[in-house]
Amino acid sequence: MEYEAVIGLEVHVQIKAESKIFSRVRAGYGHEPNTLVDPVVMGLPGALPVMNKAALDGIIKAGLALNCTIPDYCKWDRKNYFYPDSPNNYQITQYDQPICDGGSVEIEMPGHNRGEMGEHKEIKLTRIHLENDVGKLNHFSEDSLVDYNRAFTSLMEIVSEPDMHSGEEAFAFLTAIRQTMIYCGISDCDMEKGQMRADANISVRPVGQKELGQKIELKNLNSITGVKNGIEYEIKRQTRELKKGNTIKQATWRWNAELGQTEMMREKEDAHDYRYFPDPDLMPVKIDDEWRNRLRDEIPELPWNKQRRFLEEYSLPYSITSVLVPDRELSDWFESAAKQSPKSAQAIGNLVVNDLLRELGEAGQVLRDCKITPDSLLGLVQVVEKGTIPKNVANKDVFPEMFKSGETAEQVIERKGLKPDFDEDQVKVWCQEAIDENPKPVQNYKDGNEKALNALLGPVMKKSRGKANPQLVNKLIRELID
Amino acid sequence: MQDIFYKSASELSELLEKKELSSVELTKAMIERTKSVDEKVAAFNSFDEADALAQAESSDARRAAGEAKGALDGIPVGIKDNMAVYGQPLTCSSKMLEKFVSPYDATSIEKLKTQGAVLWGRLNLDEYAMGSSCENSAFKSTSNPWNLDCVPGGSSGGSAAAVAAGEAVFALGSDTGGSIRQPAAHCGIVGVKPTYGRVSRFGLAAFASSLDQIGPMTRNVKDAAMLLQAISCHDERDSTSYKISTPDFVKALEDQRGHKWTLGLPKEYFANAESTPAMEPVLKAIEFYKSLGCEIKEVSLPHTDYAVATYYIIATAEASSNLARYDGIRYTHRAEKFDAKDSVDIYCQSRAEGFGEEVKRRIILGTYVLSSGYYDAYYLKAQKVRTLIRQDFENAFKEVDALLTPTSPTPAFKKGEKASDPLSMYLSDIYTISANLAGVPGMSLPCGYSDGLPVGLQILGKPFKEDEMLSIANEFEAAHEFKDQHPSL
Amino acid sequence: MSDTHIDIEYTAKLARINLTDEEKEKLSGQLDSIIGYVEKLEELDTNGVEPTAHPHPVYNVWQEDEVKGELSTEEALKNAPAQRENMVIVPKVVD
Ligand SMILES: [Mg+2]
């Protein structure tokens, strides 16, 4: 019998903000324990929550970017449960009236090879809601220590429909969410810093069966590859169990990345009875079109749309767009050069994706600090197009200098004496010499073998000590023979 | 001359201004009075003599420098022990917080500090403000200064008793279902529960967030107006604080003098008049208003009979969640012995030891009404009935300026009398609870005696019309002697 | 009065309060009678009535995202029953 997996994800994303979601104490990561605290964050008697406008803006923007409906009204509820990382022993969240309804995420599956675009799919969302993050437990052999710095950081929970079927799809889903959040400036989604965290609900059923199999919850998926590997492992495990005729029991499992396997945390959940009720300390939120539209206007062109446009407007190969587009800054940098001369876009794209990224990597720099500008890069491409210097010289000799010094292409060519010390008439003379010295390929060409003239290129380049422009040489030889 | 400890805040303010009295002298008088009578009254959980005197000295220094901060500067005000004062204990009269010292100030406290008031002592209450007798305090049972065998009422029983006994010029209480008005009535003082949202709840240990309000407990109406004015504000730190300016409540008392008010008598509150011991003085008070030329109208609050049930669902549900933070982890009592292998036992044991019986009862009731399968039948239902109760008041206030009722069906009862029957204790709040559900302001004003114990007249006002409510009270007070009558201790 | 009986065991566990057997017995009797009393709300027809969560409903009460106010670590932890390395000690919990 064939089996298929059904996967739903719950993704928690921290919203970037100066202060916390229900308190104006600083939000941050990597601070000394219990330094980002105040009466609200410690859950002291008498402390009261007050909404952070930036968190609301962030989640509405995220919802709009992920095709959610933003209802006119949402409210806050308390989810009551005891845990040492939760200062009030309730989480302020949104139960039956979340701020974002529905929605979908466009994902891309891997192509057949790196140069080919893979299939695009749409994964449906159930909802996105806003809530407070909790503190952090540090475990020791005898006890645990609680740091409340993270408590009350703005957190949104993106809940997908059970709409995925493989680890790869889950991977693509998280990647797409991450890129969208980064593009919109909502979150950096650094999983190492806990800015993005995922839990998966996974079940397996015989192909053709309508109802879902018994799901298990998989936690501790701490990286995007962890999500993929953990889910794939768990699907295999469940399939194996079912094939053996065993049943899957409801339970919570965790991914152990070190051992590369899933392990059970707890068998049946205690029947969760969260006693949700509207938080009396917080007023509901009303959202109008003016607010929605203002935030919609702040959403930049989203990655998949940009990629489609780059493919079309600039005729870029997929492999270049797939490097440029995920990085909003890099793609904008590219485009500010390319839009001035769309016919040069591919050459610009190549220089950016190969040469610029390499130099940045070697220099340990980021784009923002680098000396080369989109305009000067365009200048380099145009120098090649004009035939002033050949492409290999431009890439090998000119570009690295421009990167180091911030000079224009012309300045580097001048300073390093890369400009040929002969003119077109001299090249013409060398071409005639080569024609005369190589009668055989010339005859072959005349007999209809187009490629035969390639044999003349070498001798001319040799005469010019490699400085002649190959395109120019080709053109002149043809003119002289025809 | 009248004893200094029974002078009103406005009189004291004048003496301080004329430098006929210093804040240190006044504060010392409070300390002396407290030391001499609090053994009997047991109003204070604690007081910090040195701290109070230091505040008084600063006040005197300010005044000497011509920098006095206004009418309250240098006047001692007692604080119910459920409001945060930096560096002072905040116990909520619970073992849970027996050793807790607040690292921050409540907004009302901050406001009193900026106006130079001397924060004086921590006043007893029913644990976490849950109760109507002050018998639910983990530390002591406060006595009614008029009869030490009787309860002072609750939950702000310590505040009421201290003010009645001259141990504080006035005090702050908090009122969730009558916790200011009922003890004020029982102790023969004035107690005001402002409109919900008038006074910030920031720094008030929450009992039931949608019902709680801080308010003044004083020996006369003018002092109540002064203190209410001092603590009212729109507070950015409390999302339920209402964006509305604070009127000059003291000035309004003069401005509205002699106004012919239209006053409503909710017929449901007077249905059992014969069997209500506190009714007689209230009926006399109504006659008084008639004699002033006020129009007295019968009105109906048809859902009155459901108020106590609605209240006990909403208040306990909110409390069950609000009190979850007292858990043995961050700052409360932690059980010494618990089963470390059972991950929840540290909570269960710390809470078993830290909470008293009434608090446990209410937390469990609140947990029950929210629990899976019961939410719609209890909590949601109660929220809907709350809407009907609010509408009752809206309708009544279309016809009248304010409502007159008894504050409590009986005067103060004997200690222990109702302790074994929680439901009968809950029913003693029958006249006060609706104002919290509707969010309207209410106050109690001494209007006579029954069996030698004070009886309160309750006035319920339109939302944010505390000025009118206080003016109505002022008319009665001005024509009677009750504010000058004090228990003999 | 209805014959609702509170499941005291379950509810006390949810509320995280250990009760002795006597407490359980006493409390469940008292709570049954209180619950019986509050069930009088059933008499009322509340069809179409909106629930009240706040006495004076207003909306959109927020602050702009500006950092203000904090507690020092020392003050935040000064009431802690047990602490080490500026963190609160709790028994080892399985997460
Ligand atoms: Mg969830």
Ligand SMILES: [Zn+2]
């Ligand atoms: Zn969540």
